[in-house]
Amino acid sequence: MSSSSNRSYRSPPPTHCENEQPVIRQTSRTIDFPLRRFLGCVEYYNGSKCRTFYWLDPELPNDYYKHEVFKLIQKEKRLKEDKSSLNGKIRDLEREIDFQKATMEKEMFLLQLELKESKSSVNKSKDKSQWVNMDPISVI
Numbered sequence: 689m690s691s692s693s694n695r696s697y698r699s700p701p702p703t704h705c706e707n708e709q710p711v712i713r714q715t716s717r718t719i720d721f722p723l724r725r726f727l728g729c730v731e732y733y734n735g736s737k738c739r740t741f742y743w744l745d746p747e748l749p750n751d752y753y754k755h756e757v758f759k760l761i762q763k764e765k766r767l768k769e770d771k772s773s774l775n776g777k778i779r780d781l782e783r784e785i786d787f788q789k790a791t792m793e794k795e796m797f798l799l800q801l802e803l804k805e806s807k808s809s810v811n812k813s814k815d816k817s818q819w820v821n822m823d824p825i826s827v828i
């Protein structure tokens with residue numbers, strides 16, 4: 689392990705950056721430093737020119753490990769994208785189910801209404817005189 693590259697790793701960690709902003713723990717996802725944690729300015733990813741930087745983890749021992757860890761980062765990213773896409777499909781299917789359910793409930797209500805009317809018309813047809821009075825076609 690090179691002592692010069694790990695100097696900041698061994699010195700006491702900063703709590704604030706050169707611009708008095710608090711530093712926060714972040715994780716590098718670059719091919720050179722995959723999953724290596726560091727302390728950096730809260731504005732680090734917002735384009736801050738702040739140079740306060742402090743490695744929390746030692747560097748991986750060789751390029752083989754770096755490459756393997758970087759591949760895992762990419763795999764995790766793909767899985768997150770797949771998960772997000774599947775969640776979208778689940779939401780679409782849930783909406784489709786809700787729509788189908790509402791349609792079926794409406795159809796069921798209309799069929800029950802039709803059944804009720806049919807039953808009532810059957811009962812009325814039993815009483816001929818009432819049937820003639822109530823049926824608009826017979827009235828015309």
Ligand SMILES: [Zn+2]
Nearest residue numbers: 705709729738
């Ligand atoms: Zn800063």
